[in-house]
Amino acid sequence: MAAPHETQAPAGAAPVPDYDAIIIGAGMSGMYQLHCLRELGMRVRVFEAGSGLGGTWYWNRYPGARFDSESYSYGYSFSKELLQEWDWTEHFAPQPETLRYLNHVADRFDLRRDMQFHSRVAAAHYRESARGWDVVLEDGSRHHARFLITAVGPLSAPTLPRIEGVGTFQGEAHHTSRWPHEPLRFEGKRVAVIGTGATGVQTIQEVAKTAAQLTVFQRRPNWCAPLHNRPITEEEQRRIRADYPEIFRRCQETFSCFLHTPDPRGTFEVTPEEREAFYEELYASPGFGIWVGNFRDMLTDPAANKEISDFVARKIRQRVRDPRVAEMLIPRDHGFGTRRVPLETRYYEVYNQPNVRLVDITETPIERITPKGIRTSDAEYEFDIIVYATGFDAITGSFDRIDIRGLGGQRLKDKWAQGPQTFMGILAEGFPNMFMLMGPHTALGNIPRSIEYNVEWVTDLIRTMRERNLTRADARPEAVAAWTDHVKAVGEGLLSNEVNSWFTGVNTNVEGKQTRIIARYSGSAPAYRAWCDEVALKEYRELALA
Ligand code: NA7
Numbered sequence: 212m213a214a215p216h217e218t219q220a221p222a223g224a225a226p227v228p229d230y231d232a233i234i235i236g237a238g239m240s241g242m243y244q245l246h247c248l249r250e251l252g253m254r255v256r257v258f259e260a261g262s263g264l265g266g267t268w269y270w271n272r273y274p275g276a277r278f279d280s281e282s283y284s285y286g287y288s289f290s291k292e293l294l295q296e297w298d299w300t301e302h303f304a305p306q307p308e309t310l311r312y313l314n315h316v317a318d319r320f321d322l323r324r325d326m327q328f329h330s331r332v333a334a335a336h337y338r339e340s341a342r343g344w345d346v347v348l349e350d351g352s353r354h355h356a357r358f359l360i361t362a363v364g365p366l367s368a369p370t371l372p373r374i375e376g377v378g379t380f381q382g383e384a385h386h387t388s389r390w391p392h393e394p395l396r397f398e399g400k401r402v403a404v405i406g407t408g409a410t411g412v413q414t415i416q417e418v419a420k421t422a423a424q425l426t427v428f429q430r431r432p433n434w435c436a437p438l439h440n441r442p443i444t445e446e447e448q449r450r451i452r453a454d455y456p457e458i459f460r461r462c463q464e465t466f467s468c469f470l471h472t473p474d475p476r477g478t479f480e481v482t483p484e485e486r487e488a489f490y491e492e493l494y495a496s497p498g499f500g501i502w503v504g505n506f507r508d509m510l511t512d513p514a515a516n517k518e519i520s521d522f523v524a525r526k527i528r529q530r531v532r533d534p535r536v537a538e539m540l541i542p543r544d545h546g547f548g549t550r551r552v553p554l555e556t557r558y559y560e561v562y563n564q565p566n567v568r569l570v571d572i573t574e575t576p577i578e579r580i581t582p583k584g585i586r587t588s589d590a591e592y593e594f595d596i597i598v599y600a601t602g603f604d605a606i607t608g609s610f611d612r613i614d615i616r617g618l619g620g621q622r623l624k625d626k627w628a629q630g631p632q633t634f635m636g637i638l639a640e641g642f643p644n645m646f647m648l649m650g651p652h653t654a655l656g657n658i659p660r661s662i663e664y665n666v667e668w669v670t671d672l673i674r675t676m677r678e679r680n681l682t683r684a685d686a687r688p689e690a691v692a693a694w695t696d697h698v699k700a701v702g703e704g705l706l707s708n709e710v711n712s713w714f715t716g717v718n719t720n721v722e723g724k725q726t727r728i729i730a731r732y733s734g735s736a737p738a739y740r741a742w743c744d745e746v747a748l749k750e751y752r753e754l755a756l757a
Contacts, residue, residue, distance in 0.1 A: 228256070230356040231248070231253035232360060233257075234257045235359070236259060236266060236367075237266065237269075238264070238268075239268075240266075242257075242264060257327065258346070259326055260330065263314075267367070268310045268313055271388050272306060273410065273598070273600075275413035276305065277413065278304050279499060280499070282299035283451045283458055284660075285657065288659075295452055302440055303440040330348050331349040334615075335359055335613060336614075336615075336620075341355065342357065342644065343644065344645065360645075361648065361650065363610065363613075364609055365609070366603045369599075369601075370608075374577050380582060380597055387410045387598060395596070397425075401595050402425050402598065403427075405577075405585075405599055406428075406600030407553075408433060409554075412435055425568075426569075426592060428570050428577060428585065432540050432541060433551075434548065434552055436523065436552055436554060436555070437495075439496065462660050463660070465503075467654070467656025469498070469656060471502075472503070473509075474504060474506050476506055478515035509548060510706050511704050511706065513546070528541075530559035540559065540562065545706075575590070584597075605730070606650075606731060608721065610647075617645070631652060631728070633647070633650060635652070636732060637653070639691070640687070640690075642685070643684060649661065654732045656736055664736075664743075668747065672751065672754075675751070689753075708727070714731060715730060
């Protein structure tokens with residue numbers, strides 16, 4: 212464990228440990244940031260609310276949780292040795308394997324000794340006189356550091372529905388991201404799942420295998436596409452190991468760091484037969500190709516988007532036997548790919564099973580959760596287990612839950628009340644020495660690729676500051692304004708920014724989050740990196756360094 216210095220404390224009070232950097236969160240970004248800062252010789256402390264490391268992969272233990280990115284494009288790329296010693300078993304690895312992987316990484320780089328678990332950060336206040344951050348944990352303990360790095364994850368603040376009676380249910384109820392650590396069995400059980408996003412879809416297709424009865428409460432359907440997962444053969448394993456440089460080179464070049472990249476052709480530049488054949492090929496291919504490797508205009512031209520939406524609707528009708536149910540599963544309020552596409556394995560076929568029923572709660576809203584189950588406007592259902600697959604207060608929610616205050620006591624939550632304002636998603640003006648990893652306005656995509664880039668950018672900035680004996684970095688207001696305008700500009704014309712979803716910061720379960728904002732950077736990852744590289748190359752002149 213890094214030995215902290217201690218700051219002066221009032222007589223009688225416990226001394227406050229003083230670190231060079233405090234990192235909030237021991238997920239993929241916090242882990243790598245810890246590793247990089249330790250390489251600089253810094254004393255670092257990671258505070259993690261959970262009992263273990265892994266972030267998303269620690270919390271999301273629900274049945275069926277797995278990658279939608281190819282496993283070998285998802286792991287860390289920074290260590291050749293690590294790449295050569297870890298074998299993924301499936302093209303899209305399940306959550307327990309990813310959690311094992313992250314624990315392996317932590318052991319290999321001896322990360323655990325600087326991590327403190329069961330330690331939720333309640334408050335972080337900047338103190339100008341010390342040019343550093345006072346951090347208070349929920350247990351009341353106080354800590355101090357020059358740098359504060361938020362590695363809190365864009366999808367880590369779960370939300371329960373605002374329905375009367377939540378909490379009165381006498382059976383078992385779990386949000387998917389707060390799943391029990393002991394396996395939950397569904398045999399002989401009557402199970403409800405509320406929510407049909409990427410998480411709900413993975414859960415439903417798994418629970419349907421064993422539950423006596425599964426009732427899915429769907430508000431809005433999503434466009435789903437087949438994952439086509441399978442084990443990685445030994446031969447493939449050898450090839451993957453040899454191909455790692457090429458795999459990561461490709462991820463660096465694609466729009467959102469996946470192995471897939473948009474087809475340069477426009478939807479209507481090919482014949483209808485060629486178009487259909489291309490869609491068929493994508494539908495039969497593994498992973499996100501159908502979403503991010505489709506015709507280049509699919510997400511900007513409504514007519515192009517309608518073509519692929521109609522194609523997927525036909526697939527749903529072919530796969531679901533009851534035409535009434537098939538129609539319920541086809542989205543009407545948004546086109547294919549304009550919200551996050553859940554990838555599935557026999558999801559639609561689940562609705563052909565006698566033990567599964569679908570309830571459209573737009574037609575018959577849930578009125579309340581009762582001690583025995585769920586009451587809708589036209590029926591009373593009894594359950595043994597209720598699963599809330601109701602998503603997250605995304606992107607800014609994990610910041611809102613911490614009392615973060617910058618210069619003059621300004622709260623970050625207030626500053627972002629009308630939507631986040633950042634510099635490259637990494638800095639917020641008036642919050643010196645706070646650096647955000649995967650904060651709002653960063654390129655998300657295949658997240659570990661973005662994480663590695665952001666962590667290295669932050670590490671370079673801190674290295675530069677230390678070399679020059681600088682102790683304070685803040686974003687200049689004009690730089691924030693320019694970046695925020697740029698984020699808005701690159702998001703113009705994107706159909707996904709015209710739809711309510713977590714991409715656009717809308718969450719009906721959170722007070723004040725009913726209107727769309729531009730929450731993420733929706734340009735390409737290479738363009739994002741080019742901007743950030745330029746800032747570093749030009750000696751950080753958009754930052755006020757002192
Ligand atoms: P999502 O994608 O936000 O999905 C949440 C689902 O829960 C979605 O179907 C919602 O319906 C539904 N929901 C939310 N609140 C309610 C209420 N109050 N009543 C009924 N239904 C509700 O979250 P996920 O966890 O699936 O996925 C988040 C990301 O994690 C995912 O994109 C991956 O990148 C990993 P709605 O569509 O809002 O009508």
